[in-house]
Structures are given as structure tokens and as C-alpha cells.
Amino acid sequence: MTATPNPEIEALIAAFYAAFDNRGGRAPADGALAAMFAQTATITRVGQGQVETWSPKAFIAPRVAMLTDGTLAEFHEWEVAAQTVVLADAASRWSTYEKRGLQNGEAYGGGGHKFILMHRQDGQWRISSILWEDL
Numbered sequence: 001m002t003a004t005p006n007p008e009i010e011a012l013i014a015a016f017y018a019a020f021d022n023r024g025g026r027a028p029a030d031g032a033l034a035a036m037f038a039q040t041a042t043i044t045r046v047g048q049g050q051v052e053t054w055s056p057k058a059f060i061a062p063r064v065a066m067l068t069d070g071t072l073a074e075f076h077e078w079e080v081a082a083q084t085v086v087l088a089d090a091a092s093r094w095s096t097y098e099k100r101g102l103q104n105g106e107a108y109g110g111g112g113h114k115f116i117l118m119h120r121q122d123g124q125w126r127i128s129s130i131l132w133e134d135l
Helices: 007-018 029-035 054-066
Strands: 037-047 050-054 072-087 090-103 106-121 124-134
Touching: 007 072, 007 106, 007 124, 029 037, 029 054, 029 072, 037 054, 050 054, 054 072, 072 106
Parallel strands: 037 124
Antiparallel strands: 037 050, 072 090, 090 106, 106 124
């Protein structure tokens, strides 16, 4: 077990956060985002007494729509702190993030925590699960 930064995992996490950046006319690459996930991955948001869980496809589609239809403009989220533990072919990352943009023309922002589980598949790291909570 190691907490030493793994360049492949760092690149995967950076690409994940960058996928939601539509500042300056950037468009999300839903295919590239989908490729970050294992086929059986789950994404779960908890908060305010609710739990919502999606497959990668069900998670990505509405977010790409919001980032391209004007609902969220000049939006981005970024990691502000993280801890990663890497085993041989499994890893976990605790991530604190912030987000900013315009939602329906109004200033929007916040942050939260994500627990990201990954595994190495066919020589590449894939996200197998995300559990997150906005603050």
C-alpha cells in the first residue's frame, strides 16, 4: 500500500474534473468521460436525506446536457485537497472540491467531498465507484 502519487491516477482524476469545464466555450467530451469508468461503475450522491445512484451513462447524459444547453455556463469544478491510497490494482481517493459557474444566468458555486474508487483494468485505471456529498 502506498500514498505516493501515481501519475496515471493523477491524470485520471484531473481528466475527470476537467470533463465538467465549459468555460470559454469548452464542450464536454462525453465519450472520453464514459471511457474513464468501468462498465459496471456506480455514481452515488448523498445529501439532505436522499441517496441517488446512477450508471455512468445515466450520470453523464444529463450533465452534458446542462453544460451544453446553457443551464450551466462558465462552469468548472476543481480539486482542492486529496488523499490517495494505491494497492497493487486498486486505489481509493478522498477528494475535496469546489465548483463555480452560472446556473440559469445566476452565480452558482459550492463544493463537497468525493470518495473515488478505482481499479486497473487492461493496464489502465478506471473509476469503479464515486460517492459524493455536496456541502
